[in-house]
Amino acid sequence: MKKNEINRMKLEFDALSSNEAFARQTLSIFAASLDPTLEEISDLRVVISEAVTNAVVHAYKNNGGKVVITASLYEDRRLKIKIRDWGCGIEDIEKCLQPLYTTDASGERGGMGFPIMQAMSHKFRVTSSVGHGTVLYIEFKFS
């Protein structure tokens, strides 16, 4: 383990919308040892849901695939999360981070997933490679 790291986990699951709840519950339970507030847990749950939804509907276009979440807890009450998919990837990350930007044609999605993830976390970074997949680096700092 890295310096000041107190716990670490890795979760691999199929890109199914039914696994959104599974992922968000698992991360909430993992974070519980830091005793986050209800609001902090609520933010964490929203961020995980948005991220997993994007992997399911955008990266893999609802055709399934693999999602891996790794997370670490630190002595200074940080939770660092990495969410990885091996889907279509993102061509223009800056554009996708803009509020209301969506490539969804169904009218079901509002293009607020990334802005919400950014606003609710302490640090947020996206790396992606077209045809290879996307990695989200998300950090929470609990009070």
Ligand SMILES: Nc1ncnc2c1ncn2[C@@H]1O[C@H](COP(=O)(O)OP(=O)(O)O)[C@@H](O)[C@H]1O
């Ligand atoms: N994991 C991903 N793989 C490929 N494209 C993605 C991924 N996550 C997000 N995107 C792209 O970024 C856009 C914006 O995402 P988001 O802000 O969550 O809005 P929405 O999901 O409502 O479209 C999506 O419409 C999609 O084009």
Ligand SMILES: [Mg+2]
């Ligand atoms: Mg989204």
